[in-house]
Amino acid sequence: MSVRRVMGTEVEYGISVQGAPTANPMVASSQVVNAYASATVRARRARWDFEEESPLRDARGFDMSRQVADPSQLTDEDLGLANVILTNGARLYVDHAHPEYSTPEVVSPLDIVRWDKAGEQVMLDAARLAQNLPGNPSIVLYKNNTDNKGASYGAHENYLMRRSTAFVDIVRHLTPFFVSRQVICGAGRVGKGQDGREQGYQISQRADFFEVEVGLETTLKRPIINTRDEPHADPEKYRRLHVIIGDANLSEIATYLKVGTTALVLAMIEDKFIAADLTVDTPVASLRAVSHDPTLKQTVTMTDGRKLTGVQLQMEYLDLARKYVEDRLGADADEQTLDVLARWEDVLNRLESDPMSLADQLDWVAKLKLLEQYRSRDGLAWDDAKLQLIDYQYSDVRPEKGLYHRLVKAGRIQRLLNDDEVERAMTEPPEQTRAYFRGRCLEKYAAHVAAASWDSVIFDLPGRESLQRVPTMDPLRGSKAHVGGLIDASDTAEALVAALSR
Amino acid sequence: MAQEQKQPRKAEEVEETPEAAVESDVAERKESLDDDVDAILDEIDDVLETNAEDFVKSFIQKGGE
Numbered sequence: 258m259s260v261r262r263v264m265g266t267e268v269e270y271g272i273s274v275q276g277a278p279t280a281n282p283m284v285a286s287s288q289v290v291n292a293y294a295s296a297t298v299r300a301r302r303a304r305w306d307f308e309e310e311s312p313l314r315d316a317r318g319f320d321m322s323r324q325v326a327d328p329s330q331l332t333d334e335d336l337g338l339a340n341v342i343l344t345n346g347a348r349l350y351v352d353h354a355h356p357e358y359s360t361p362e363v364v365s366p367l368d369i370v371r372w373d374k375a376g377e378q379v380m381l382d383a384a385r386l387a388q389n390l391p392g393n394p395s396i397v398l399y400k401n402n403t404d405n406k407g408a409s410y411g412a413h414e415n416y417l418m419r420r421s422t423a424f425v426d427i428v429r430h431l432t433p434f435f436v437s438r439q440v441i442c443g444a445g446r447v448g449k450g451q452d453g454r455e456q457g458y459q460i461s462q463r464a465d466f467f468e469v470e471v472g473l474e475t476t477l478k479r480p481i482i483n484t485r486d487e488p489h490a491d492p493e494k495y496r497r498l499h500v501i502i503g504d505a506n507l508s509e510i511a512t513y514l515k516v517g518t519t520a521l522v523l524a525m526i527e528d529k530f531i532a533a534d535l536t537v538d539t540p541v542a543s544l545r546a547v548s549h550d551p552t553l554k555q556t557v558t559m560t561d562g563r564k565l566t567g568v569q570l571q572m573e574y575l576d577l578a579r580k581y582v583e584d585r586l587g588a589d590a591d592e593q594t595l596d597v598l599a600r601w602e603d604v605l606n607r608l609e610s611d612p613m614s615l616a617d618q619l620d621w622v623a624k625l626k627l628l629e630q631y632r633s634r635d636g637l638a639w640d641d642a643k644l645q646l647i648d649y650q651y652s653d654v655r656p657e658k659g660l661y662h663r664l665v666k667a668g669r670i671q672r673l674l675n676d677d678e679v680e681r682a683m684t685e686p687p688e689q690t691r692a693y694f695r696g697r698c699l700e701k702y703a704a705h706v707a708a709a710s711w712d713s714v715i716f717d718l719p720g721r722e723s724l725q726r727v728p729t730m731d732p733l734r735g736s737k738a739h740v741g742g743l744i745d746a747s748d749t750a751e752a753l754v755a756a757l758s759r
Numbered sequence: 760m761a762q763e764q765k766q767p768r769k770a771e772e773v774e775e776t777p778e779a780a781v782e783s784d785v786a787e788r789k790e791s792l793d794d795d796v797d798a799i800l801d802e803i804d805d806v807l808e809t810n811a812e813d814f815v816k817s818f819i820q821k822g823g824e
Contacts, residue, residue, distance in 0.1 A: 278817035410823030
């Protein structure tokens with residue numbers, strides 16, 4: 258009924274080895290992850306437990322056979338690539354040719370921001386630590402989604418939903434929302450088309466890489482609604498909605514609104530609150546058209562014949578969400594839900610009246626403002642390499658080089674958190690979910706944790722021949738309230754496992 | 760791009776203030792805005808990778824997800 262829900266993000270970072278453009282990105286990614294693991298993970302390193310993973314299960318109710326699957330879809334086979342669990346409950350690993358950080362499970366949009374930003378700092382530290390490896394590779398990481406030469410890599414969101422919600426309702430009500438939400442959470446891109454061959458600026462990094470409306474794939478024929486159904490929880494009760502259409506945001510407010518507004522729309526879908534039909538004709542083409550017009554005048558055609566801009570379509574959802582929160586929560590609405598609604602409204606109003614006034618809040622506007630300043634000072638055309646460089650370097654995770662970081666430092670971009678809060682989240686888990694149990698076990702009993710995953714922690718105890726698997730199938734159990742006292746009181750892993758099995 | 764030109768603000772201001780004052784006001788604001796822009800661009804100039812063309816050419820990624 259609110260913005261609160263079990264959720265998380267997973268971000269693949271762009272990677273380059275300075276002075277060695279042909280370096281193997283899988284090797285470089287492994288170096289980054291392993292360097293961080295060696296420096297921070299004490300004693301033995303717990304392996305990722307793949308037992309419960311099923312990346313080929315489809316929300317529409319069938320399994321894709323392994324024979325027809327593209328090899329890039331097989332994420333559950335331990336390819337021997339680096340893969341580590343952190344004491345904050347997050348997963349740091351190599352996915353294909355990129356280092357990736359998945360946040361621990363959290364229950365609020367602000368906590369998404371907290372652990373997502375902590376991921377940037379983990380990546381920053383990891384790349385710095387990798388410089389000490391033999392050969393001293395100078396690896397730089399970018400929180401973006403495309404090289405503007407045809408390749409794209411993802412920034413995914415995950416939302417736990419009630420299994421009883423019909424998938425067709427999710428597709429119907431979420432597609433127009435996803436076509437339009439980029440006006441808030443787009444990260445901005447110099448170049449149009451997958452390989453960037455067309456000149457100009459567009460709102461989203463990812464829009465040009467989406468080719469179908471609904472589907473299972475994430476690496477080819479990318480769908481607006483992804484049907485991967487791997488709940489990492491009781492499948493009778495839950496599904497995990499795997500959202501692949503977002504951009505990687507640097508702006509805290511953009512991430513906060515991306516996740517907060519999406520959570521509200523999902524709540525309305527679950528409660529069957531949306532009676533209106535906001536279906537958009539040709540969603541894939543509309544998605545791109547909206548992205549390609551940073552003046553925000555581009556309209557999309559609704560099935561009912563109306564023509565709305567992306568901002569106006571978002572206002573339809575905002576109106577619904579306001580009524581929904583008023584109807585279901587009234588005066589009991591929580592602070593973050595009200596804050597998301599207020600910010601959502603303010604941002605949409607500004608996008609209508611004076612978009613450039615959001616240069617201190619939204620990534621695509623901040624980047625555009627900087628680009629326009631360079632264009633006007635230096636007389637640059639849109640195909641000038643310097644503008645492309647600014648686009649890439651905006652997302653450089655290094656505080657001394659990243660242009661986002663320079664703008665923050667100059668007081669030109671607002672934040673929601675301070676450095677200390679983000680730094681704490683690099684090592685401390687969220688307290689409201691099973692990530693607390695996972696993170697605390699890694700922090701306190703690292704020597705005896707053989708493996709862990711979203712839904713289990715596996716102990717290797719002295720004197721016990723078989724491994725002891727503690728399932729954590731319910732994302733809301735294993736919280737501090739459930740196990741905080743128990744972990745505090747258990748000096749050893751044996752004591753903890755004994756107490757858990759009593 | 761047209762974003763910066765479409766504000767309807769001018770009409771409102773003219774109603775309330777004598778024209779000359781508006782002009783000097785705008786000029787002043789533009790000047791401080793220019794300083795502001797110069798300051799941030801100077802700072803960004805200092806950290807931008809030096810050879811833009813080479814950098815852009817060598818920024819090659821593999822697809823992911």
